[in-house]
Amino acid sequence: MKEIYGNTLGLKSSEQHRLRNTYRRRVSPHEIVSPELARHLTELSRETNRQVGVLINRKGDIEHVVVGNAHKLELPDIGRARAGQIRLRGLRLVHTHLKSEPLTKDDLTDLALLRLDCVAAVGVGDEGLPGVLHFAHLVPENGTGEFWQVSTLPSVHVEQPDLMATLDALEEEFNRKAAARKVGGREKAILVAVCLNGDRGQAEASLAELKELARTAGVEVIDSVLQVRREADPRYLIGRGKLEDLNLRSMQSMVDLLIFDKDLTPSQGRHIGEATSLKVLDRSQLILDIFAQRAQSAEGKLQVELAQLKYRLPRLVQSDDSLSRLAGGIGGRGPGETKLEIDRRRVRERITHLEKRIDAISRERSVRRAQRNRRELPVISIVGYTNAGKSTLLNAITNAEVLAENKLFATLDPTSRRLRFPQEREVIITDTVGFIRDLPKDLVAAFRATLEELYDASLLLHVVDAADPARDEQVEAVENILESLGLMEKPRLMVWNKADKMAPEDVEALLRSRGGVAISASTREGLASLLAKADTTLFAEGATEAIGAV
Numbered sequence: 001m002k003e004i005y006g007n008t009l010g011l012k013s014s015e016q017h018r019l020r021n022t023y024r025r026r027v028s029p030h031e032i033v034s035p036e037l038a039r040h041l042t043e044l045s046r047e048t049n050r051q052v053g054v055l056i057n058r059k060g061d062i063e064h065v066v067v068g069n070a071h072k073l074e075l076p077d078i079g080r081a082r083a084g085q086i087r088l089r090g091l092r093l094v095h096t097h098l099k100s101e102p103l104t105k106d107d108l109t110d111l112a113l114l115r116l117d118c119v120a121a122v123g124v125g126d127e128g129l130p131g132v133l134h135f136a137h138l139v140p141e142n143g144t145g146e147f148w149q150v151s152t153l154p155s156v157h158v159e160q161p162d163l164m165a166t167l168d169a170l171e172e173e174f175n176r177k178a179a180a181r182k183v184g185g186r187e188k189a190i191l192v193a194v195c196l197n198g199d200r201g202q203a204e205a206s207l208a209e210l211k212e213l214a215r216t217a218g219v220e221v222i223d224s225v226l227q228v229r230r231e232a233d234p235r236y237l238i239g240r241g242k243l244e245d246l247n248l249r250s251m252q253s254m255v256d257l258l259i260f261d262k263d264l265t266p267s268q269g270r271h272i273g274e275a276t277s278l279k280v281l282d283r284s285q286l287i288l289d290i291f292a293q294r295a296q297s298a299e300g301k302l303q304v305e306l307a308q309l310k311y312r313l314p315r316l317v318q319s320d321d322s323l324s325r326l327a328g329g330i331g332g333r334g335p336g337e338t339k340l341e342i343d344r345r346r347v348r349e350r351i352t353h354l355e356k357r358i359d360a361i362s363r364e365r366s367v368r369r370a371q372r373n374r375r376e377l378p379v380i381s382i383v384g385y386t387n388a389g390k391s392t393l394l395n396a397i398t399n400a401e402v403l404a405e406n407k408l409f410a411t412l413d414p415t416s417r418r419l420r421f422p423q424e425r426e427v428i429i430t431d432t433v434g435f436i437r438d439l440p441k442d443l444v445a446a447f448r449a450t451l452e453e454l455y456d457a458s459l460l461l462h463v464v465d466a467a468d469p470a471r472d473e474q475v476e477a478v479e480n481i482l483e484s485l486g487l488m489e490k491p492r493l494m495v496w497n498k499a500d501k502m503a504p505e506d507v508e509a510l511l512r513s514r515g516g517v518a519i520s521a522s523t524r525e526g527l528a529s530l531l532a533k534a535d536t537t538l539f540a541e542g543a544t545e546a547i548g549a550v
């Protein structure tokens, strides 16, 4: 016999019997609800003083009968819709509202998250007769921000719209959108930022940068939201209401990804993933992804893999508490080891392996450096925020063909070139990976071998995109990283790049207050004076102060 779902406690057996009989009823696939079925539901509802509902399939058969309390109905678990699901569920919910109240937020959320065909509420009128009919169906994204269309008919007896036709048209529209999207092919994301310290401007700048990162990663950004909160929600980081909105929004726009502008704890990442059934990334992961996409050399690839595994390890451990506890109980090793244990052990082994290889590389590099030092060629290293124009500068002064493009982290592998100064002096000049604020710690550690090149530098050229509104924060971020690498004692020359994009008086003011050299790597303006300054610093004794580094 078919089951009655929900709040059946305390129902009389005659009531249970009549509820069960509901399964025998059928409606036409074209109407939302027949007056007969509506009356059956409202009478039962009035008698029990509870909401009564049915889930009806496209053939018009009743698949579930559900009882709630006076105000709401808990649907049986029919499974969440998958992210990016195009088709509707093929089930409509028709239920009673004791006070003829309109559809509630819960009703509409169920409609969207379960991708129901339609949600309808029949008002329970006098004597338990069916009254007003409220109903809603989803609508495709149309720029109005509406997720659904809600309508009301004064009675179940007036003519209802042809449900079948409405659903056909709707699914056709969804399909069209999905097809258009396949052609585009890129993953769609919504960016999410929270501002916890009240500094909205800073949060917005950081969000703008996240957008650039997403673009660099090849993700299509559909929307971004910034929530100002006093403190982070321990479970979801953002508020629950906000998360629900995001959920609805991503269902409608067929978004695959949520990208958070803040690092999520392993458990936040997991909870958000479970609550939305979307892929969830945070800023660190996004940067790691970009590095993974861009790594060219074997060394770069090893370093990125190491950073990714280190990031993933604690998240693996967390991903199934009960399993890992079980494994610990059994003794954990050998047979009886759970899949999770094996995964974790593999990851750890791989990390050890990668660390050894990177150690070896770092030794090789130091040998190479020692040889270079024997030849006594001084090294100039170009450092700076990502996209500041480091590679463009290297190309401009050495005619090297290093890839320079308007994307973050264009360069991951250090490139070294010889450069001949006047008077036949030679130096080595190297371009390095760009820095960014909140560079993931694991990544800095993994790129140790690459960054170690910087220790041999006799001079650091700190290249800055002087025209970027976030210039000062970028300078600070770079200096913080240099500090953490113990490189702040090195002679350093501030190179204010992209001066071509600034007003001359702003350039002058900048030089007066901050020192250094202004250049344009693309127009080559200022390059001669940059080289002259570098030359004096390197070859004239005690010239360190003259270069104006802070």
Ligand SMILES: Nc1nc2c(ncn2[C@@H]2O[C@H](COP(=O)(O)OP(=O)(O)OP(=O)(O)O)[C@@H](O)[C@H]2O)c(=O)[nH]1
Binding pocket: 384, 385, 386, 387, 388, 389, 390, 391, 392, 393, 403, 404, 405, 406, 407, 408, 409, 410, 411, 412, 433, 434, 435, 497, 498, 499, 500, 501, 519, 520, 521, 522, 523
């Ligand atoms: N207007 C202007 N644009 C510049 C200048 N220098 C570089 N650019 C542009 O800035 C963008 C980034 O240049 P890159 O040389 O790739 O920057 P990078 O610092 O090497 O960046 P990563 O390797 O990604 O860290 C490119 O689109 C360049 O064309 C300049 O002096 N003026």
Ligand SMILES: [Mg+2]
Binding pocket: 390, 391, 392, 403, 404, 409, 410, 411, 431
């Ligand atoms: Mg570069």
